[in-house]
Amino acid sequence: MRDRRLAPRRREAEFLPAALEIQHSPPSPIGQAVMWVIVSLFVVAIGWTTFGKIDVVAVARGKLIPNDHSKIIQPLDAGIVRGIHVREGQDVRQGQILIELDPTASRAEQERVAKEHSAARVRVTRLRALLAGGPFEVPSDADPILATLQGELLRDQRREFESRLEAAQRAIEQREAAMAATQADVQRLETTVPMLTERAEAFKILLEGGFVARMQYLEIEEQRITRVQSLAMQRERLVQDQAAVAEAHQQKVALEAELRSTYLTELAEWETRATSLAQELVKASQRSAIQRLTAPIDGAIQQMAVHTLGGVVTPAQQLMVVVPHDHPLEVEAWIENKDVGFVSSGQPVEIKIDTFPFTTYGTISGKVLLISRDAVQVDKVGLVYAVRASLDRSAIVVDGRSTPLLAGMAVSLEIKTGQRRLIEFFLSPLIRHARESLRER
Known part of the structure; x- marks a missing residue:
């Protein structure tokens, strides 16, 4: 009804002057509708930024x-191909x-x-036989000659x-013979000295009775004194001979111990040498x-770096790589320090293959397996930090056919670490700057 009443007014206003026409023309409902649409969109945007959440990815x-x-194929030592x-x-x-490397040098060693x-x-x-x-x-x-x-040498040493x-x-x-002779002299003198002493005492009694001459008594007394002195000297010599015999026994024992010690030292040196050479022989073999x-495994040869017979290779030089067959692919990626604290095993990931733009061919899902x-x-x-992630599939559809993924393809790994309200993206910088400014002097 209201539109019917407004219709005559619009027709009447068409015959009025321009200024009056504008004043008497009712507002267009299209403008009001556009305004309400804008207001509604603004309210929806505010609501979405306040309550809506988006994924946070590393x-x-x-x-x-x-x-x-x-598997990388490398030589242990330098050699000729x-x-x-x-x-x-x-x-x-x-x-x-x-x-195959030339084995001449290693075989000679x-x-x-x-x-x-x-x-x-x-x-x-030989030394063990000598000692035993x-x-x-x-x-x-x-070696027979050796x-x-x-x-x-063993016979000579023996x-x-x-x-x-x-x-x-x-x-x-x-x-011992000298000691025995001395001991015999001592025994002889010990037997004769008492008899000479008795004769000297008898001559002394006869001298006092005037039955013998004084010279006879003095001769007997001189013999007695000589025998007594000889007995003392022989006893002293017997002690020296006994000491000499004991010393000779000690010298023999010391000589035997010295010889055995020399042979034992030589045996220990050669046993050590033999043990060391046994280890060297294992290494040389x-x-x-x-x-x-x-x-080392079943696979395909890639990245061959040697093609010339007679060429020289160096220790640990990469000659080729063996890529395994029938093994699922994984992603090996490197995550920065600022993100590693939010990443954990089991988190979902999206993998973008550089070879196949994700806007055309999509992404591949997976999950985090481990973090170094x-x-x-x-x-x-x-x-x-190194991150390993699995793939839900190992092929991607290109022009209607399944194309297998290959090891070595560069990828971008997006790890879903959580969700965040959109408004926080706008408020976080403001809050951070506000807090920092409040702490400044």
Whole structure:
């Protein structure tokens, strides 16, 4: 009804002057509708920013890797390439020979160490036989010439040992003989001295009775005194001879101990040498064995760096990479320090493959598997943490066909760490600046 009443007014106002026409024309309902639409949109926007939440993500750059990791083929020592048995992209089986290095140097080193080890063992056997007095049992792998020389040396050492002990024994016997002679003299004098003493006393009685001449008494007394002095000297000599015999026994024991100590010291040195050479032989054998570089897993050859027979390779040089077959892909990415505190295992992720723009081909979902416990230094980036994430699928649809993802593809990993109200994005900087300004002097 209201529109019907307004219609005549609009027609009447058309015949009025322009200024009066504007004054008498009713407002257009379109303007009011536009205003209400704007107000409604503003209210909805305020409500959405206040109550609506959006995902908070931490972004990390990385690449796709097999979950069993690609295996790098490297030589342990420098060498010359003797054979190349694979080519780029070739599939290989575990244990298959990839590269052969010239084994001449390593084999010569192994033979040298083996000979030295065998010689050390022969010397150890010889010294043990010398100390134990047993037979000389040569190891079966010993050099015959060396075994013969060591056998002759053992016989010479035994003769020397026995001759020196025999000389010491002869010295003991000589001193014992001298001691026995002295002891016999002492016994003889101990028997004759009492008799001479008795005769001297008898001559003294006869001298006092005037039955013998004084000269006869003095001769007997002189003999007695001489015998008594000789007995004292022989007793002293007997003590010296006994000491000499004891000293000779000690010298023999010391000589035997010295010889055994010398041989034991030499034995310990050669046993130590043999043990050290045994370890070196194990290393040399290992070096000789690894002159053939084999595939550690089933996979495909990539990144071949050697193509020339006779070329020289250096220790730990990357010669090629074996990428495993039939192993699910994972994402290995590096997350910055400022984000790592909000990332935990099990969080959902979105993976964007650089090769396939996500705006056209979409993203791949997954979840965080693990986060490293320590940071590593990366050039031009600083300290970052390694993150591993799984993929829900290992292929992406391109032009209607499924295209498999490949190891090494660069990706962007978006980890959903939580949700946040939109208004907080606008208020947080203001609140932070306000708090910081309140603390300033």
